[in-house]
Amino acid sequence: LAKTTQPISMDSYEGQEVNITCSHNNIATNDYITWYQQFPSQGPRFIIQGYKTKVTNEVASLFIPADRKSSTLSLPRVSLSDTAVYYCLVGSISGGYNKLIFGAGTRLAVHP
Amino acid sequence: DSGVTQTPKHLITATGQRVTLRCSPRSGDLSVYWYQQSLDQGLQFLIQYYNGEERAKGNILERFSAQQFPDLHSELNLSSLELGDSALYFCASSVEGGRATDTQYFGPGTRLTVL
Numbered sequence: 653l654a655k656t657t658q659p660i661s662m663d664s665y666e667g668q669e670v671n672i673t674c675s676h677n678n679i680a681t682n683d684y685i686t687w688y689q690q691f692p693s694q695g696p697r698f699i700i701q702g703y704k705t706k707v708t709n710e711v712a713s714l715f716i717p718a719d720r721k722s723s724t725l726s727l728p729r730v731s732l733s734d735t736a737v738y739y740c741l742v743g744s745i746s747g748g749y750n751k752l753i754f755g756a757g758t759r760l761a762v763h764p
Numbered sequence: 765d766s767g768v769t770q771t772p773k774h775l776i777t778a779t780g781q782r783v784t785l786r787c788s789p790r791s792g793d794l795s796v797y798w799y800q801q802s803l804d805q806g807l808q809f810l811i812q813y814y815n816g817e818e819r820a821k822g823n824i825l826e827r828f829s830a831q832q833f834p835d836l837h838s839e840l841n842l843s844s845l846e847l848g849d850s851a852l853y854f855c856a857s858s859v860e861g862g863r864a865t866d867t868q869y870f871g872p873g874t875r876l877t878v879l
Contacts, residue, residue, distance in 0.1 A: 684865050693852065693873070694870075694872065694873070695766065695768075695854045695856065695870025695871055695872060695873055696854075696856075696868075696870050697766070697870065698867045698868070698869070701865065739806075739807075753809065754799075754806050754808075754809070755806060756806045757806060
C-alpha cells in the first residue's frame, strides 16, 4: 500500500491561501489521491479527489504533478472554520478491496 | 449530515464488560467500514463489510467482532473491555468499497469510555 507523508502541523491566518503538500513516492498506477478533513470529535469529511493534473471544486483545489509522487491541497482564503486535521490518502486496492490507511494528517490552525 | 447514523452517541462502561455499537449506512451504500480513533491519534481501520460479507480486515483485536445484516446496518461488538479501548469509534459507508475512487462517508461516531 502506498505510504503518504505530510507535515504534522501548519499555521495560517484568515484570508490567506494554504497549501498542504503530501508525498506518496510509491504511488501505483491505479491509485487515486483523496483528501479528507476532520473537525474535533467529528468523522472525516471528503474534500477532493484526483488522479493527475489539477482538480477544483467549490471547497479546494488539488494539484498533482506529472510524476504523481506528491500532491498539494490548496485552500483559498481560509477562515477560522477551516481549522481542522487534513488527511491525504492514496486509494489502494489490496487484494481487490479498498483499505484506506489514514496517516497522522496535518493539523491546520487558522488564526484571526 | 453525511447520512450515516451511529448509536449510541456516548457509552460509558466498566472494564470487562461487552458493548455493541450500531451503524446505519447511507441509503444505497453497500459497504460499511469501522474505525477506531484514540485521543489525539489517527484513525485506525478495523474492518470492512460489503453487502453482508467481510471484505477487509485491519487492526482489529480478537476481542472485537462485527457483522453486517441483510438490511445493511452493521454492529461492532467489543468484549472484555479494557481501559485502552476508550476511543471514538467511527462507522463509514460507501457505494461499493472495492475501487480506489470510492468515497467514504463517515458517521458522527460513538464515544466509548471504559472506566
